[in-house]
Amino acid sequence: MHAHDSAHCRPTAGREILDHMNTDDHVIEVTDLRRVYGGGFEAVRGISFAVGRGELFALLGTNGAGKTSTVELLEGLARPTAGRVRVLGHDPYAERGLVRPRIGVMLQEGGFPSELTVGEAVRMWAGCTSGSRPTGEALELVGLGHRARVRIKQLSGGEKRRLDLALALLGRPDVLFLDEPTTGLDAEGRVETWELVRALRASGTTVLLTTHYLEEAESLADRLAIMHAGQLAASGTPAEVTAAQPSQITFQLPEGYHLGDLPPLGALGVTAHETEGRTVKLRTDVLQQAATQLLLWARDAGVELRGLDVRSASLEEAFLRIARDVKQEARDAREAGDKEKVA
Amino acid sequence: MSAATTTTTTTTGSATTAAGRLAALGKAELTLLGRSKGMLVTAIVIPLVLPLSVQQTLKGDMLEKAGLTMGTALLTAGIGFAMLFAVYSALVNIYVARREELVLKRLRTGELRDREILAGTALPAALIGLAQCVVVAVACTALVGLEAPRAPHLAVLGVLLGTVLMVALGAVTAAFSRTAESAQVSSLPLMFVSMIGSGMTVPLEVFPDRLASVLELLPLSPAMRLVRGGWTGELSAYEALGAAATAVAWVLLAVFAVQRWFRWEPRR
Numbered sequence: 001m002h003a004h005d006s007a008h009c010r011p012t013a014g015r016e017i018l019d020h021m022n023t024d025d026h027v028i029e030v031t032d033l034r035r036v037y038g039g040g041f042e043a044v045r046g047i048s049f050a051v052g053r054g055e056l057f058a059l060l061g062t063n064g065a066g067k068t069s070t071v072e073l074l075e076g077l078a079r080p081t082a083g084r085v086r087v088l089g090h091d092p093y094a095e096r097g098l099v100r101p102r103i104g105v106m107l108q109e110g111g112f113p114s115e116l117t118v119g120e121a122v123r124m125w126a127g128c129t130s131g132s133r134p135t136g137e138a139l140e141l142v143g144l145g146h147r148a149r150v151r152i153k154q155l156s157g158g159e160k161r162r163l164d165l166a167l168a169l170l171g172r173p174d175v176l177f178l179d180e181p182t183t184g185l186d187a188e189g190r191v192e193t194w195e196l197v198r199a200l201r202a203s204g205t206t207v208l209l210t211t212h213y214l215e216e217a218e219s220l221a222d223r224l225a226i227m228h229a230g231q232l233a234a235s236g237t238p239a240e241v242t243a244a245q246p247s248q249i250t251f252q253l254p255e256g257y258h259l260g261d262l263p264p265l266g267a268l269g270v271t272a273h274e275t276e277g278r279t280v281k282l283r284t285d286v287l288q289q290a291a292t293q294l295l296l297w298a299r300d301a302g303v304e305l306r307g308l309d310v311r312s313a314s315l316e317e318a319f320l321r322i323a324r325d326v327k328q329e330a331r332d333a334r335e336a337g338d339k340e341k342v343a
Numbered sequence: 344m345s346a347a348t349t350t351t352t353t354t355t356g357s358a359t360t361a362a363g364r365l366a367a368l369g370k371a372e373l374t375l376l377g378r379s380k381g382m383l384v385t386a387i388v389i390p391l392v393l394p395l396s397v398q399q400t401l402k403g404d405m406l407e408k409a410g411l412t413m414g415t416a417l418l419t420a421g422i423g424f425a426m427l428f429a430v431y432s433a434l435v436n437i438y439v440a441r442r443e444e445l446v447l448k449r450l451r452t453g454e455l456r457d458r459e460i461l462a463g464t465a466l467p468a469a470l471i472g473l474a475q476c477v478v479v480a481v482a483c484t485a486l487v488g489l490e491a492p493r494a495p496h497l498a499v500l501g502v503l504l505g506t507v508l509m510v511a512l513g514a515v516t517a518a519f520s521r522t523a524e525s526a527q528v529s530s531l532p533l534m535f536v537s538m539i540g541s542g543m544t545v546p547l548e549v550f551p552d553r554l555a556s557v558l559e560l561l562p563l564s565p566a567m568r569l570v571r572g573g574w575t576g577e578l579s580a581y582e583a584l585g586a587a588a589t590a591v592a593w594v595l596l597a598v599f600a601v602q603r604w605f606r607w608e609p610r611r
Contacts (some may be wrong), residue, residue: 075452096456101358105452111445115378116371127367128453130358165448 011307026050027206033083035069043069045230056201058217059210061227067210101130104173108180110164114153129171140168157184218315233322245313248285251305253278268293368463376467386433390424390475396545409546414489419571421479423543428510430472432530436512439526448608465510493576501569504590511597518604537563565590
């Protein structure tokens with residue numbers, strides 16, 4: 001398989017967001033953030049982005065992309081190796097006391113003593129939370145009202161996630177951090193959580209959520225960033241990120257025909273192509289024009305394009321291509337480095 | 344209905360205080376302690392039973408040489424066991440269990456400060472330890488004729504310093520224990536050393552002078568010395584100050600070690 005690419009996304013996209021938004025309205029500001037673990041592993045490699053008041057921002061990425069490492073810095077659980085984080089105008093690590101009463105956190109893997117009941121855990125947490133909701137109200141929010149007397153060890157995985165969410169919402173936070181809130185939930189639970197998150201956003205809560213479910217980011221987020229290998233590979237509204245990716249036409253080349261028999265690809269508006277056996281994959285930024293020209297050619301030539309598939313770019317396509325591009329760049333960089341060593 | 348609702352809203356609508364947060368966490372920990380049979384035995388039964396075994400081994404001449412009565416010897420042993428089992432050993436287990444269950448990490452995302460998390464988690468164990476000390480003193484007075492303390496303030500100082508030190512050392516030991524199972528082993532060294540070398544089961548007077556003065560520097564030794572001196576009244580102000588200073592030095596060292604090495608989440 002071979003690919004020619006012209007559209008690359010650069011990890012500087014976050015900067016642009018910083019520039020075109022009013023800084024006073026930023027609830028979360030991240031500048032050149034780095035996090036290196038004790039063993040030398042660089043999980044976060046210089047990322048910048050900003051989240052405005054009342055906005056729902058999704059950090060999207062594969063497992064190991066650095067999402068949780070980033071969110072933990074925003075939550076003030078660790079000090080960044082380099083760079084700057086501001087949440088509600090304060091350093092979430094050094095000024096913990098100012099930030100914590102106004103944020104709610106749901107960790108990717110929350111921990112609760114398994115021998116406490118649900119109600120006991122919420123009451124304990126309420127005693128440590130300024131302006132706490134009543135226990136019953138918090139549990140009703142996440143649909144656990146009837147489980148208050150049950151020991152936590154008897155909850156299902158999904159119920160534990162919802163208890164975690166209840167605790168994050170306990171203090172009516174201005175900013176909510178949700179690290180993979182729907183992982184482990186069934187389809188129904190996921191939809192319920194989405195509705196709750198939408199309602200919170202509608203009431204003015206700023207939400208930063210991480211997810212590896214593309215449809216979750218696409219349907220919830222005002223803006224999103226795709227994270228890969230510790231960097232932001234793309235960011236913007238879901239529509240912007242998708243639009244930055246080329247659309248695609250796939251078909252089987254009829255027997256006896258070669259790629260050269262098609263009209264010149266440049267004239268079709270094709271920016272890149274791949275062939276694998278008889279399957280041809282064309283990428284284009286002008287989908288309608290390219291598809292029309294191709295179909296007219298097929299009609300005039302009297303051939304049938306089997307397996308014809310014409311599709312606009314999707315977030316999924318964008319996501320997969322970014323992952324592949326970054327991998328390719330890393331390989332190129334490594335090869336360049338090897339050559340230097342030889343020289 | 345409406346009245347109750349209003350009250351709830353006003354009381355829960357305020358900002359939290361350190362005392363309130365400690366109380367909330369301590370209450371939850373007390374509930375957990377009450378639900379763990381193993382922890383209850385360690386914290387309540389063992390410290391009250393072990394001193395009886397000391398009574399069998401302590402010989403009259405040993406007590407005479409140390410200038411002790413059976414009452415003061417049993418009292419010192421009982422208070423030492425309360426510190427080691429009800430406070431230290433129990434807390435090593437609790438800290439490790441809460442860390443491995445990711446409870447500590449979750450707590451750190453809230454308004455509790457780090458030291459409040461450690462203190463609040465330790466609250467029930469520390470209070471049980473203090474209650475055990477009172478029970479031991481009352482039992483020794485009633486059963487083996489322990490006389491009234493001559494310098495009670497020294498005994499109280501010793502118990503308080505000892506309790507704080509056991510909490511801090513419990514956190515240090517937890518930092519070096521990867522699992523609940525290894526916590527059982529990693530807490531043994533301090534327990535053995537203290538039982539033998541801190542004047543709990545064997546009066547330090549039976550050791551050669553030079554060795555005895557080294558043993559006086561062990562973590563639990565100053566607390567034991569203050570408790571014993573509080574009852575016998577034979578501790579000079581200078582000696583009492585020295586013991587208190589040694590205990591404080593251990594507390595500072597332990598607090599430093601906690602800040603340096605304590606882990607809030609499991610190793611990956």
